[in-house]
Amino acid sequence: MVTGKGGTGKTTVAAALALALADEGRRTLLVEVEGRQGIAQLFETQALPYEERKIAVAYGGGEVYALAIDAERALLDYLQMFYKLGSAGRALNKIGAIDFATTVAPGLRDVLLTGKACEAVRRRDRKGRRVYDAVVMDAPPTGRITRFLGVNDEVAGLAKIGPVHNQAQAVMRVLKSAETAVHLVTLLEEMPVQETVDGVAELRSAGLPVGSVVVNMTRPQLLDTAALDTAALDTAAGAAAGTGEVPVGTAEAAEAPLGAGGGARAGLAHALSRVGLGGDRPGGRADRLVEPLLRQGREYAERLALERAQRAEIDELGLPVYELGLLADGGDLAGLYALSADLRDQGVLK
Amino acid sequence: MTAHATSGRGGLADVPVLDVDGLLDDPETRIMVCCGAGGVGKTTTAAALGVRAAERGRRAVVLTIDPARRLAQSMGLTELDNTPRVVPGVGGEAGGELHAMMLDMKRTFDEIVEAHADEERARAILENPFYASLSAGFAGTQEYMAMEKLGQLRARDEWDLIIVDTPPSRSALDFLDAPKRLGSFLDGPFIRVLSGPAKAGGRAGMKFVHLGMAGLSMFTGALNKLLGAGLLRDVQTFVAAMDTMFGGFRTRADATYRLLQAPGTAFLVVAAPERDALREAAYFVERLAADQMPLAGLVLNRMHGSEVGLSAERALAAAENLEDGGIVDHVTGKGDLRGAGRSDVPRSDGAPPEDGSPEAHLTDPSPHAPDDSPTAHHHISSADHAGVPVSDPGDDNSDGAATTLLAAGLLRLHAERMRVLARELRTRDRFAALHPEVPVAEVAALPGDVHDLPGLRAIGARLADQPAGQAG
Ligand SMILES: Nc1ncnc2c1ncn2[C@@H]1O[C@H](COP(=O)(O)OP(=O)(O)OP(=O)(O)O)[C@@H](O)[C@H]1O
Numbered sequence: 076m077v078t079g080k081g082g083t084g085k086t087t088v089a090a091a092l093a094l095a096l097a098d099e100g101r102r103t104l105l106v107e108v109e110g111r112q113g114i115a116q117l118f119e120t121q122a123l124p125y126e127e128r129k130i131a132v133a134y135g136g137g138e139v140y141a142l143a144i145d146a147e148r149a150l151l152d153y154l155q156m157f158y159k160l161g162s163a164g165r166a167l168n169k170i171g172a173i174d175f176a177t178t179v180a181p182g183l184r185d186v187l188l189t190g191k192a193c194e195a196v197r198r199r200d201r202k203g204r205r206v207y208d209a210v211v212m213d214a215p216p217t218g219r220i221t222r223f224l225g226v227n228d229e230v231a232g233l234a235k236i237g238p239v240h241n242q243a244q245a246v247m248r249v250l251k252s253a254e255t256a257v258h259l260v261t262l263l264e265e266m267p268v269q270e271t272v273d274g275v276a277e278l279r280s281a282g283l284p285v286g287s288v289v290v291n292m293t294r295p296q297l298l299d300t301a302a303l304d305t306a307a308l309d310t311a312a313g314a315a316a317g318t319g320e321v322p323v324g325t326a327e328a329a330e331a332p333l334g335a336g337g338g339a340r341a342g343l344a345h346a347l348s349r350v351g352l353g354g355d356r357p358g359g360r361a362d363r364l365v366e367p368l369l370r371q372g373r374e375y376a377e378r379l380a381l382e383r384a385q386r387a388e389i390d391e392l393g394l395p396v397y398e399l400g401l402l403a404d405g406g407d408l409a410g411l412y413a414l415s416a417d418l419r420d421q422g423v424l425k
Numbered sequence: 426m427t428a429h430a431t432s433g434r435g436g437l438a439d440v441p442v443l444d445v446d447g448l449l450d451d452p453e454t455r456i457m458v459c460c461g462a463g464g465v466g467k468t469t470t471a472a473a474l475g476v477r478a479a480e481r482g483r484r485a486v487v488l489t490i491d492p493a494r495r496l497a498q499s500m501g502l503t504e505l506d507n508t509p510r511v512v513p514g515v516g517g518e519a520g521g522e523l524h525a526m527m528l529d530m531k532r533t534f535d536e537i538v539e540a541h542a543d544e545e546r547a548r549a550i551l552e553n554p555f556y557a558s559l560s561a562g563f564a565g566t567q568e569y570m571a572m573e574k575l576g577q578l579r580a581r582d583e584w585d586l587i588i589v590d591t592p593p594s595r596s597a598l599d600f601l602d603a604p605k606r607l608g609s610f611l612d613g614p615f616i617r618v619l620s621g622p623a624k625a626g627g628r629a630g631m632k633f634v635h636l637g638m639a640g641l642s643m644f645t646g647a648l649n650k651l652l653g654a655g656l657l658r659d660v661q662t663f664v665a666a667m668d669t670m671f672g673g674f675r676t677r678a679d680a681t682y683r684l685l686q687a688p689g690t691a692f693l694v695v696a697a698p699e700r701d702a703l704r705e706a707a708y709f710v711e712r713l714a715a716d717q718m719p720l721a722g723l724v725l726n727r728m729h730g731s732e733v734g735l736s737a738e739r740a741l742a743a744a745e746n747l748e749d750g751g752i753v754d755h756v757t758g759k760g761d762l763r764g765a766g767r768s769d770v771p772r773s774d775g776a777p778p779e780d781g782s783p784e785a786h787l788t789d790p791s792p793h794a795p796d797d798s799p800t801a802h803h804h805i806s807s808a809d810h811a812g813v814p815v816s817d818p819g820d821d822n823s824d825g826a827a828t829t830l831l832a833a834g835l836l837r838l839h840a841e842r843m844r845v846l847a848r849e850l851r852t853r854d855r856f857a858a859l860h861p862e863v864p865v866a867e868v869a870a871l872p873g874d875v876h877d878l879p880g881l882r883a884i885g886a887r888l889a890d891q892p893a894g895q896a897g
C-alpha cells in the first residue's frame with residue numbers, strides 16, 4: 076500500500092515499487108482505486124479497463140500488470156460469484172441498486188476495493204503458485220488511509236453474519252498480516268512530514284502494518300556546508316547590523332576565515348571578476364552580482380536547514396527510509412525506471 | 426522576510442492578470458472556492474486569502490474540508506472543529522475578522538438530523554448502526570456534507586465572505602456532483618423499495634414491474650444473505666426514518682449548487698507550475714465551464730524568480746572556470762562538490778540549453794552519489810578548520826580556496842534556479858496558450874514552509890502583488 080499527502084508522488088512511487096518488485100522475472104500487479112487513471116497517464120497508455128493487463132516489463136524480464144479497480148464492476152463480480160445473478164445483475168444496475176450499494180452503503184466501496192486487491196494477493200494458478208509475487212496499491216492519501224484500510228473491521232461489525240461478514244474478516248486478516256506493508260510517501264516539507272507522522276500513529280493504533288517512509292523529490296546539495304555556513308553567517312552579520320541583536324554563533328563566526336561580511340563580499344566579487352563576470356570595484360558588475368547571489372544562497376541554506384529538521388523527524392519514526400531524487404523533468408517513463416532502480420539499490424526488495 | 430522575487434513575466438503580455446485584492450474588496454464577492462490537484466497549495470491559498478480579506482476589513486470565514494489539521498496549524502490554532510472559531514490577531518485594525526472551521530461530517534449530519542426531525546425520530550436515526558457508519562464519512566458523504574455546511578454558513582449571513590478549501594486528491598470537483606448524485610439516488614426506485622413496500626407504487630413501482638418482481642426479490646434476498654438480515658433491516662429503518670428529510674437534503678444541495686453558479690462566487694484553480702499539475706488545472710477549468718461555475722482565475726503557486734542578471738549557461742561556465750583554475754583545496758572536497766553539481770550540468774555545445782534537451786532528462790537522479798553524503802561535507806569543513814588562509818580581498822592572489830568554492834557553489838545554485846525558472850515559464854506559457862482567457866496570479870515560492878500567520882500574510886501579499894498587466 077502506498078499512501079502519502081496529496082501530490083507527494085504516491086502514484087509515481089507505487090509504480091516504481093511495482094517495477095522494482097518485478098525484478099528477476101517476477102510478476103507484480105499495480106492497482107489503482109480512485110478512478111483517476113493515474114497509472115495509464117504515467118505509463119503513457121490508454122485508460123485502463125477493469126481488467127488486469129501487462130503494462131510494463133521490468134529489468135531482468137519481470138512483468139508489471141495493472142488494474143484500475145472499479146467499485147461498481149467489483150460489486151457485480153461479487154454478486155456473480157456468490158449468487159450467479161447473470162442478467163439480473165445488469166437489471167439491478169439499472170434501478171440504481173448498485174449505485175446505492177457502492178455510493179451510500181457503509182463503506183461498501185472501500186470494502187470492494189480492498190477486497191479485490193486481497194483477492195489478487197491470494198490468487199493461485201493451477202499449480203498452486205501465487206499468480207502475483209506482489210500487489211502494489213496506489214492507495215488513497217494519508218488523511219483517508221486508515222479508515223480506508225480499516226473499513227472491513229467496521230463492516231464485519233455491521234454485517235454480523237453472511238458472506239460479507241466472512242469476506243470482510245478475511246480481508247482484514249490479510250491487511251493486518253505481515254504480508255501487508257503501508258508505505259508513506261513524503262517530501263522534505265513540514266506539512267507532508269507532519270501528515271506522515273500523524274498517519275503512522277493512526278495506522279499503528281489501528282493495528283495496520285507500517286512499512287517504510289519514502290522521501291521523494293530530494294535534491295542534490297549544490298553548496299557544501301562550509302560555504303553554507305559562510306552564507307548563513309553573512310545573514311547573521313547582516314541581521315546583527317540591522318537590529319543590533321547578536322545572533323547565536325557570532326563570536327565563533329568572527330574568528331572564521333570569512334567572518335567579516337564585507338570581506339567575504341569583496342572576495343566573492345573578486346572571484347567572480349576573475350572568471351569574466353565584470354569588474355569587482357564597488358558598483359562594478361561582479362560586485363553587484365554578489366548580494367543577490369548570496370541572498371539565493373541564504374534562501375537555499377534556509378531550505379536545507381528545514382529539510383534537515385524534517386529528516387530528523389522522519390528518522391524518529393524508527394522506520395526504514397528510502398530516498399528518491401527529484402527527476403529533472405518531472406516523472407516520465409524513463410524517470411520511473413530510474414526511480415525503480417534507485418529503490419532496488421536501496422534494498423527495497425529486502 | 427527576504428526580498429520579493431521577481432518572476433519576470435516574459436511572454437505573458439496577453440494573459441489577463443488576476444486581481445486578487447479587487448476580488449477580496451468587492452462586496453459582491455461572497456464565496457471563494459480554492460480547488461486544484463493534490464499538494465499544490467489549496468489549503469495555504471484559502472487560509473492566506475482569509476487572512477488578507479480580514480485585514481482588508483471583511484468578515485471572512487475559511488471552511489476547510491481537508492481532514493488533516495493543517496489549516497488550523499497554519500493559523501496558529503491547535504484544533505479546528507465544526508463551528509467557526511475566531512482566529513486571534515487578524516483583521517482587528519481594519520474592522521475585519523477571520524473565522525475558521527474544519528468540516529466534521531458526522532457532526533454536520535447529526536445537526537441536520539436534530540434540526541429536521543422530532544426528538545424521538547432523531548434519536549432513532551442517530552442510534553441506528555447504519556447511520557453511525559454512513560455519517561462517519563465514507564466516500565460520498567463528505568461532499569454532501571460540504572455542500573450542506575456551505576449552505577448553512579451562507580444562510581447564517583454572519584460573514585460577508587466564505588472561503589472554501591477543497592479536499593486533497595480524488596476528483597476535487599466531486600462536490601459539484603454531490604447534488605446530482607444525491608438527486609439521482611433519491612429519485613431512484615431502489616430507495617423507494619427500501620423505504621417500504623407501500624412506497625413502491627407510482628412511477629418507481631412501474632419500473633420494477635418492467636424489471637420483474639422476481640429480479641427484485643432475488644436481489645433483496647441476495648442482499649439479505651450478503652449483508653446479513655440485520656443490516657438490511659437497519660438500512661430500511663434508517664431510510665424510512667430519514668424519508669422526510671431526504672427531500673430537504675436535495676433541495677438544499679440544489680440551492681447550494683446554484684449558489685456556486687451565482688456571480689457572487691469566485692472559483693480559484695490553484696496549480697503548481699508543473700506539467701501534470703497544469704494539466705489537471707486545465708481539466709478543472711474545463712469542468713467549471715461545463716458546470717457554468719464562475720472561474721475567477723488561476724493561482725500559479727510556488728513560482729521561482731531571481732534577481733541575479735546572469736544566464737544559467739554563463740553561471741555554469743563561470744563556476745567550472747573557478748573550480749578548474751581556482752586555488753587548490755588539498756582535500757577531496759573540491760572534487761566532491763563538482764561531482765555533485767555536475768550531474769545536472771548540460772554539457773555546453775553553444776546552443777542555449779533547453780530543459781527539454783536529452784541531457785536535461787539524464788541529469789538526475791543522482792542524489793545518492795557518495796559525494797553527497799554528510800561525511801564528504803564533513804571533509805570540506807574540517808579542511809577549512811585545518812587552515813585555509815584567511816582571505817584578504819585587498820590582495821590579488823589570496824582569495825581563499827573557500828571563497829572560490831563558495832563563489833562557484835553560488836553560481837551553480839543560480840544556474841539551477843535559472844533552469845527551474847525557465848521550465849516553469851514554459852509550462853505556464855503552455856497553459857496560457859491553451860486557456861488565454863483565464864486570468865493568472867503568480868505566487869513566488871517562500872524559501873521555507875508556510876505554517877504561521879506571517880507566512881500566510883506573505884502569501885497573501887504575493888497573491889495580490891502582480892506585475893502590472895491587464896487587470897482581469
Ligand atoms: N521523484 C520525482 N521527481 C520529479 N517529479 C516527480 C517525482 N515523483 C513524482 N513526480 C511528479 O510529481 C507529480 C505528482 O506525482 P504523483 O501523481 O505520483 O503524486 P500523487 O501523490 O499520486 O498525487 P495525487 O495526490 O494527485 O494522486 C507528478 O507530476 C509526477 O510526475
Ligand SMILES: Nc1ncnc2c1ncn2[C@@H]1O[C@H](COP(=O)(O)OP(=O)(O)OP(=O)(O)O)[C@@H](O)[C@H]1O
Nearest residue numbers: 081266463464465466467468469593870871874875
Ligand atoms: N508559495 C509557497 N511557498 C512555499 N511553500 C508553500 C507555498 N504554498 C504552499 N506551500 C507549502 O506547500 C505544502 C502544500 O500546501 P497545502 O497543504 O496548502 O496544499 P494542498 O493543495 O492543500 O494539499 P492537499 O491536496 O494535500 O490538501 C505545504 O507544506 C505548504 O506550506
Ligand SMILES: [Mg+2]
Nearest residue numbers: 085086113213
Ligand atoms: Mg496519485
Ligand SMILES: [Mg+2]
Nearest residue numbers: 467468491593
Ligand atoms: Mg489541503
